Amino acid sequence: MIPRRLCDLVIIGGGPAGLAAALEARRQGLQDILIIERDQQLGGILNQCIHNGFGLHYFQEELTGPEYANRFVLAVEKEAIPVLLNTHVTAISPERVLTLVHPAGVEQIVAQAIILAMGCRERPRGALGIPGTRCAGIYTAGTAQRLLNLGGLLPGRSAVILGSGDIGLIMARRLKLEGINVKAVVELMPFSSGLTRNVVQCLQDFNIPLKLSHTVVEIHGTKRLEAVSIAPVSPLTLTPDLTRVQKIACDTLLLSVGLIPENELSQIAEVVIDPATRGPLVDQLLHTSQPGIFACGNVLQVHDLVDDVSFEAELAARAATAYIARQYAVNKPILRNITCGEGIRSLTPQRLDQSRLAMPLTLNFRPSAVYRGATVCLKDQHGNVIVSSHRKILTPGELARLTVTADHWPPTEITSLMLSIEYVQVTKTANAPLAKGQDQGEAQPGALKPANSQLTTTQHVATSATPSQATQMTCIACPVGCQMTVELDAQGQVVVTGNQCKRGEIYAQSEFSKPVRTLTTLIAVAGRQTPLCVRTAEPIPKDQINSFLASIHAAQITLPVEIGQVILADLGGTGIDVIATRNLS
């Protein structure tokens, strides 16, 4: 007999979604909660994301992945929420019976409610069908990230990265900072699918070329990777031009070519999956098609920011808690479909529970292309606009939102809804002409124009520039990514042009006079496999990254180390400390 027990709320996944959901459920007063995690520690993928950029929205401060995770882990420990580590859920029945395998045995849990928070996985080489040999040296960006950041292992010596999503960009910088020669980041689309901030700070800062509208067409090397062939692609058909193939010698290829919500378990529970998001079909309470099963985080849809995952998880937890309290029984859902119209690739929630219009509805959507100066419209079955919103820019690289509040809803009955992008003005070119030598393939109308290495070189010169010299830079304040020109006028005043808003000017002025970056890196610890991840407590001058890096790497570590502990005080006389971003005992 397989032992069986009851539990009110089972949360599958102890990453950012699962942890936030558990804490919110506890805040809502729920006692009987269980977090199931397959890894040997909580935190999920955040544990290997040692770079900064997390928490700006949730904590109003900039943290690294392990630090962000640690805050939630500490709270879960404080609340004494039960956690099963090293535990694999092999099945969920539609009746919410979970089958668990862990080192202590096999058990089944009958749950009142389940929150799916299993995250996503990376698309592998095979899904793309890149032809060539099947040699060693081809990794997904996430695998390389884990090997490096958690194992202290360098996958190779010289690398090409396919895909300019955020993980690809982040890994380009990580590899570079650990001494690997990153030859190029190759992107199929005419725009980067990552955040502009990452294009600037991960590629431009390090002179790593971004080959837009290019793809890897062949893999060479019988045993270990020796080279990859890349070719430009037509921006419209995305087919490579095999007459213009270029071979790049490298021993490592990292793939950052898309994330897929991991829903095999959801499908065992017969949860209906939306082919557009590849996540469960949910209503505004994140309730899936199976009663009592909720979904949040990257298993529902791939997010760009972990902060949004945490917020979404809290919504799912409130809904699950209410479900357990039987609030659903008195208020049967009346479900209406919300469909993707023109310009929308995917959205959540895909269903509106019309019995709950009093609560605000936030639609998360991904546009199918880059749109500038467009309007997002939510319409009812008659084509009447319920809510619309003008946007400066919408790009597939950033999940966008549209909020509908109670007063937006018409008094008439809604039978279906459609979200679409309208009144589009496709700009022929970006804000500034392309820089000379920019490797853009054929320019695509409306495409983002991140600058290339040529631009960065100019930036390096400009930081110590003579007054007359103009500096080009890409604004990172928002996804528009304005190409700005910064120069000193005759009076010695900094003049910014090309920006569309005040934020651009502020960014350009500080980037021109004193560009700074938070530096995150690893320090090898003698006798330990896992290296220590650290960051500068404050941003440091950008042009000193390389000189500081050597002194950080040379630091001697005495264990145990606690998160936040100063590892190196007053880095190079800057007054800025280097602090640990993980506990290491």
Added chain:
Amino acid sequence: MYDVIIIGAGVIGCAIARELARFDLKIAVVDRADDVSEGASKANSGIVHAGFDALPGSRKAYFNVHGHARMQSWASELHVPYKNNTSLVLALNEAEKPGLSELLARGLQNGVTGLRLIDRDDVLRREPLVNPAVQGALLAETAGIVSPYHLTIALAEHAAVNGVDFYLNCAVTGLDRADTGLFTLTTEGNPTSNAFGTPLQTRAIVNAAGIYADQINDYISLDTFKISARRGEYWMMDKQIGARFSATLFQLPTEKGKGVLVTPTVEDTLIIGPTNEAIADKTDTRTTREKLDEIRRVAARTCPSLPQDLYITAFSGLRAHCDRGDFIVGRATDVAGYYLAAGIESPGLTAAPAIALELAEQIATDLAAHHRNLFLAPLAPIFLGHGNDEVNLVALAEHIAEDPAYGRIVCRCEHVSEAAIRQAIRRPLGARSLDAIKRRTRANMGRCQGGFCTPRILEIMAEELSVDVTTLTKFGSQSDLLTGGRL
């Protein structure tokens, strides 16, 4: 000093080794690769052909039919995944229907049972995803599928537990026959044989060297033949779609071969392919854009609705095509003590049991060998603990109680435990590379293709093998996984 040395650790070499191990002979198998099954045996369709395709009277037809007759019992004895899934040769238009009757007649001549023509409705009832334009099919009720690398590994393990020595990473660079009738092999690459400091000597030699069989033959025989490599490229698709097929689906064969097939595997994935292309370089196992596109195009004739987003990987294998157009199996015509199993292309996997039995008997007779008193049974398979029904879960719980590592799932896609990975390394002829782990456990073979589990598998390998993790390879020497070393 050996009685028999077999060159080649593919399915043929390992099957011969296993059958010979029943006799009181000292046997060795040598192979250039770091694992058994590293050549064509790991990269083929995995089909157990019913036997209607081969030309009547050919060695292919003979060994196909006799190999087929043994396959099910071999698979069950060796705990190798096998399924009698049947096969269909489809007539996709009226003009193709006479072709089916020809195949039927050929099959009957070859002595194949369970063959019959079925109509369109029957085809679509059996396989709802087949092109609705189908006009009928030749059903082969006895056709099956088997995991070719599991079969090869299981045969090798069974041979090894019965005393057969395996020299892997050991390329044969020369072969001499002295007047005494003794053969001497010169090899390079194997540290074990180098440590002995003496070349390998043997009374009998078996050439099961696959695409290199002609080179081996040239060392000692004047009865020459030519083996050319025919590359077959394949796509593999997710279990989600594989589970929706049961039979192996062929199109009508052409003079170029059996053409592109669509078949579920014993592991429930779906494979489509192969192409058939003559390749000059016998190490060139690349996949190409043209051929991968071609497979999808041609497979769409069989199944127009294959989803575009469920491709997991693509691979290719090199078939050993002999210029004589048929298998060469048996005693060499001009050298006593030299035996051949050469030119074993399709249906070589199906034929393996029959080829092995025939050769083992010839060799045992010629060497006047006797059956051993003690012949050990095959090892129990690696316990994978799959299945969510009560019986499987209880069995899994029992294993976890013995060893908690059975409860630590390393590969999430294929549910492979830490214990299974350790077993794969510890067994005879245990895995020494990441690909070898993959073939034995399926870890790395699922939909994420090792994205999540590779770092952990490498840790376990380093621990089990007492080596530094940075020395580990994907498939043997020079395929190092972590060329950047440590921080």
